[in-house]
Amino acid sequence: MLQLRESFFEPEVICDYQVSTERKRIWARELEILEAFDAICRKHGLRYWAAYGTLLGAVRHRGFIPWDDDLDLCMPREDYDKAAIVMKEELEAPFEWQDLYTNLSLCTPEEITTHHMLPFAKICNRMTTAISPPAMPPAINQGIWIDIFPFDDGFDGHGLTPEAFQIEKSLCVATFGKPELKEKLLSPDYEPCMDRDDLRAILNLPMEDRFRIFEQTLASVVGVSTLYSYKYSEIFGFSSGFSKTFYEHTDYLPFESFSMPVPYKYHDMLSFWYGDYNKLVMAEGHITIYNTEISYMDYFNNPGKYMDSLKIGVD
Numbered sequence: 001m002l003q004l005r006e007s008f009f010e011p012e013v014i015c016d017y018q019v020s021t022e023r024k025r026i027w028a029r030e031l032e033i034l035e036a037f038d039a040i041c042r043k044h045g046l047r048y049w050a051a052y053g054t055l056l057g058a059v060r061h062r063g064f065i066p067w068d069d070d071l072d073l074c075m076p077r078e079d080y081d082k083a084a085i086v087m088k089e090e091l092e093a094p095f096e097w098q099d100l101y102t103n104l105s106l107c108t109p110e111e112i113t114t115h116h117m118l119p120f121a122k123i124c125n126r127m128t129t130a131i132s133p134p135a136m137p138p139a140i141n142q143g144i145w146i147d148i149f150p151f152d153d154g155f156d157g158h159g160l161t162p163e164a165f166q167i168e169k170s171l172c173v174a175t176f177g178k179p180e181l182k183e184k185l186l187s188p189d190y191e192p193c194m195d196r197d198d199l200r201a202i203l204n205l206p207m208e209d210r211f212r213i214f215e216q217t218l219a220s221v222v223g224v225s226t227l228y229s230y231k232y233s234e235i236f237g238f239s240s241g242f243s244k245t246f247y248e249h250t251d252y253l254p255f256e257s258f259s260m261p262v263p264y265k266y267h268d269m270l271s272f273w274y275g276d277y278n279k280l281v282m283a284e285g286h287i288t289i290y291n292t293e294i295s296y297m298d299y300f301n302n303p304g305k306y307m308d309s310l311k312i313g314v315d
Helices: 021-044 052-060 076-088 100-106 109-114 162-176 179-185 197-201 207-219 231-235 266-276 296-301
Strands: 012-014 017-019 073-075 096-097 121-125 129-131 146-155 226-230 250-255 256-262 290-293
Touching: 017 226, 021 076, 021 121, 021 146, 021 256, 052 073, 052 250, 052 256, 052 266, 076 096, 076 121, 076 146, 076 207, 096 100, 100 207, 129 296, 146 207, 162 179, 162 197, 162 207, 162 231, 179 197, 197 207, 226 231, 256 266
Parallel strands: 073 146
Antiparallel strands: 012 017, 096 121, 121 146, 129 290, 146 226, 250 256
């Protein structure tokens, strides 16, 4: 069971930032999810590490970044795909594994076309509220969550060839691209490195099937590259691939009451992502409407009833 020090929930100033009791209650809920996730990963021998702001928090603060309100993890593709199966089977209420497939199964066709869905997973606490704008359809779990990102083989020009990367790009755009980008896939000026009739057929498939083809393509090249990447960000130009050597071994660092797995070259990883990562840069959190004790279902069913008890913003 999660054990937090007695003073954990007391407000305090960290790095000149006032951390409220409310924010710490969110952190505690996220640590509860992390503990459940970690136990199942250990049972099945699944690898994962702290990522992005959570890795930065582990290294720089031995816990959450003071102004952060979420928790980011990453897994290699082969472990992520296994986790997608075992987490759905073994997570106990109120925790739920939520990915694009589960979201699509709960949405109407209109909701699928009007909401932005991304290729990573969350584990959410169904008995809490954490709504980020724009809100997803009420059928989708919008409790307090942790994020889990799949790391795939990044483009290195050798193991993952330009031709293979071009196919990945075409499939990713076919799944997640805006209408104008999808139209370009079939233009004479675009070279998709795959049969154009096959690509046209893929574009006409439901999103779930397009995404499955995309993921199967990523899984088929596991181990060929010297790089990892979060493929969505790599393809749409938000980030590039980074050396797998950063992750050759796993270290553990204190993270609040938890021992967090991190890449053993965490300095190199953080320098790649943030440059001078010891420089404090305050950023806004993700959650707009939240409550650690009331389910998002109650909020959507009767928002007026709970508005006074739901926090708008965290601090």
